[in-house]
Amino acid sequence: MIETSRNLLTFFCVFVLALIPARAEVRVDVSGVGITQIPIAIAPFKGQAVANQKPALIVAADLERSGQFRSSDPGVPLDETSRPDFASIRQQNADALLTGSVTKLPDGRFDVRYRLWDAIKGQDLGGQSFVVVASDLRLVAHKIADQVYEKLTGDKGIFSTRIAYVTKQGNRHTLWVADADGENAQAALTSPEPIISPSWSPAGDELAYVSFESRKPVVYVHEVLSGKRRVVANFKGSNSAPSWSPTGKSLVVTLSRDGGSQVFTIDAKGGDPKRITQSGGIDTEAVFSSDGSAIYFVSDRGGSPQIYRTPIAGGPVQRVTFSGNYNISPALSPDGKWLAHISRVNGRFKLHLMELATDKVYPLTDTQMDERPSFAPNSKLILYSTQILGREALMTTTLDGKITARLAGQASNIREPHWGPFPKP
Amino acid sequence: MECPLSKFIYAFFLTTLLSACASGVKLNDVPVEDKSGSAVSSAPVPAPEVQPAPEAKSAVAPVSTVTSDNLAAGPSGVTKVIYFDYDSFLVKAEFQSAIEGHAQFLKANPRAKVSLEGHTDERGGREYNLALGQKRADAVRQSLSLLGVSAAQVESVSFGEEKPAAQGSDESAFSQNRRAEFFYR
Numbered sequence: 355m356i357e358t359s360r361n362l363l364t365f366f367c368v369f370v371l372a373l374i375p376a377r378a379e380v381r382v383d384v385s386g387v388g389i390t391q392i393p394i395a396i397a398p399f400k401g402q403a404v405a406n407q408k409p410a411l412i413v414a415a416d417l418e419r420s421g422q423f424r425s426s427d428p429g430v431p432l433d434e435t436s437r438p439d440f441a442s443i444r445q446q447n448a449d450a451l452l453t454g455s456v457t458k459l460p461d462g463r464f465d466v467r468y469r470l471w472d473a474i475k476g477q478d479l480g481g482q483s484f485v486v487v488a489s490d491l492r493l494v495a496h497k498i499a500d501q502v503y504e505k506l507t508g509d510k511g512i513f514s515t516r517i518a519y520v521t522k523q524g525n526r527h528t529l530w531v532a533d534a535d536g537e538n539a540q541a542a543l544t545s546p547e548p549i550i551s552p553s554w555s556p557a558g559d560e561l562a563y564v565s566f567e568s569r570k571p572v573v574y575v576h577e578v579l580s581g582k583r584r585v586v587a588n589f590k591g592s593n594s595a596p597s598w599s600p601t602g603k604s605l606v607v608t609l610s611r612d613g614g615s616q617v618f619t620i621d622a623k624g625g626d627p628k629r630i631t632q633s634g635g636i637d638t639e640a641v642f643s644s645d646g647s648a649i650y651f652v653s654d655r656g657g658s659p660q661i662y663r664t665p666i667a668g669g670p671v672q673r674v675t676f677s678g679n680y681n682i683s684p685a686l687s688p689d690g691k692w693l694a695h696i697s698r699v700n701g702r703f704k705l706h707l708m709e710l711a712t713d714k715v716y717p718l719t720d721t722q723m724d725e726r727p728s729f730a731p732n733s734k735l736i737l738y739s740t741q742i743l744g745r746e747a748l749m750t751t752t753l754d755g756k757i758t759a760r761l762a763g764q765a766s767n768i769r770e771p772h773w774g775p776f777p778k779p
Numbered sequence: 780m781e782c783p784l785s786k787f788i789y790a791f792f793l794t795t796l797l798s799a800c801a802s803g804v805k806l807n808d809v810p811v812e813d814k815s816g817s818a819v820s821s822a823p824v825p826a827p828e829v830q831p832a833p834e835a836k837s838a839v840a841p842v843s844t845v846t847s848d849n850l851a852a853g854p855s856g857v858t859k860v861i862y863f864d865y866d867s868f869l870v871k872a873e874f875q876s877a878i879e880g881h882a883q884f885l886k887a888n889p890r891a892k893v894s895l896e897g898h899t900d901e902r903g904g905r906e907y908n909l910a911l912g913q914k915r916a917d918a919v920r921q922s923l924s925l926l927g928v929s930a931a932q933v934e935s936v937s938f939g940e941e942k943p944a945a946q947g948s949d950e951s952a953f954s955q956n957r958r959a960e961f962f963y964r
Contacts, residue, residue: 548941570936615910636910
């Protein structure tokens with residue numbers, strides 16, 4: 355089988371033009387130093403210059419953004435059929451080696467192959483071949499990054515997941531769906547009025563959001579693939595802050611129809627909402643706990659906005675945040691261990707992380723205008739928006755705050771990010 | 780190397796080979812259609828249609844249309860913007876006469892309808908600001924209610940920080956953005 359594969363490869367090698375990319379395409383700007391990073395040598399994929407996307411660069415950027423890897427170029431031409439010189443790889447302090455190739459097929463598609471090595475033991479850790487059209491080369495690179503990540507860390511990779519965000523240019527508001535690195539963005543909705551609070555369904559096929567297109571906030575659910583959408587909450591007053599139950603059957607929303615902003619559940623198809631919170635003030639930004647039994651939400655019932663928790667079936671309301679007088683935008687990690695939120699400290703809005711087991715709270719960022727955190731589906735990264743040098747930006751950070759990365763995307767006025775779930779197998 | 784790991788590696792190697800051989804098939808597992816550019820963009824959602832104006836509905840009755848137009852203008856000579864202090868939902872005394880002007884107009888014109896649109900400055904989270912803007916709109920609605928305006932004529936909604944009246948990130952802009960507006964329909 356190996357022989358067949360090699361012969362095939364030799365056959366396709368006539369399309370190979372160059373080994374070294376002409377220019378760097380890594381637009382993800384990673385900063386910070388992690389303590390325990392796996393050093394990995396990533397060889398430019400043989401023949402990747404024939405493709406408009408360079409898999410090795412995309413994989414390297416993905417892995418570095420995770421904060422768990424440090425990548426280098428082994429400096430010698432290698433592909434997935436090479437028998438590497440592990441002594442020299444180890445001399446570069448690399449514990450792992452990724453090799454691969456990109457071959458353009460006669461029908462115009464690309465055959466992308468990779469092989470991962472344990473450079474310490476000289477062991478083959480496996481590989482795969484993908485045949486795809488040019489527009490899916492990025493996706494393939496993200497899938498390779500996922501497989502490398504899972505093989506070397508034991509956790510599922512999130513690089514082939516998707517994110518949603520909103521941009522504003524002039525009076526044009528656009529809801530985008532993009533790859534987890536912010537690239538490959540596709541417009542799902544454009545409107546002359548604001549769009550906020552996009553929220554992925556647990557299946558990753560629908561987005562709930564708030565649109566002001568009818569001169570008031572109304573909650574919609576939008577099928578991403580077909581573009582079909584439906585009104586889920588359009589009651590008298592304001593309708594906002596949609597977030598899905600873990601089953602995807604219902605949503606929590608904030609409605610002002612009974613006076614004041616209060617949290618309700620509503621069927622994902624619409625219908626009669628059921629009131630969950632009872633206060634004379636503001637209750638909003640509700641999110642389900644990962645097991646669906648409780649909600650975390652923001653309330654000003656104590657005089658300043660704080661995060662509270664209450665069972666969805668009714669029961670005591672428990673205050674969760676105590677430090678400072680402004681704690682909003684709760685986001686729970688899918689593994690149930692962490693609560694990310696925005697806390698105002700000395701007039702600055704900063705992303706914080708609470709460990710739910712200990713109630714300890716850690717600030718994560720150096721920026722001042724952080725907003726709307728959401729977790730990667732493997733609970734290892736947080737996506738949020740902020741301002742850098744007066745311009746809006748989307749960022750990811752590791753849970754220790756040590757590695758932050760600015761995502762690619764529209765140049766300005768980019769906000770309201772939300773990280774989608776793992777793709778369905 | 781002892782057996783379990785070797786077995787694992789062997790199994791993995793086999794799996795890898797199999798998947799490599801069956802690469803064409805394997806790729807079908809990849810949700811390519813989700814990603815290939817045409818998926819989302821092939822069915823782009825057009826910009827939302829403009830809602831039919833209420834006038835269009837009543838356009839068959841000319842007299843009603845004229846009246847409606849007049850009602851949509853609201854009371855003349857009365858400000859339609861109420862400003863608020865930072866972090867406050869209190870309708871200040873200086874706006875009481877304006878509120879009374881709107882209340883008189885609404886009571887004199889029972890078919891007039893008004894949206895009270897609450898706004899905040901840009902500081903803080905968008906959803907929390909939406910709720911703060913709602914508090915401002917609700918405060919004005921309560922003032923109207925105390926003056927005897929029917930609840931059916933009034934809807935209070937919020938735009939949060941999304942529709943600033945003034946651009947900029949200084950107190951001068953902020954103070955113009957912390958407001959509730961009367962929008963007659």
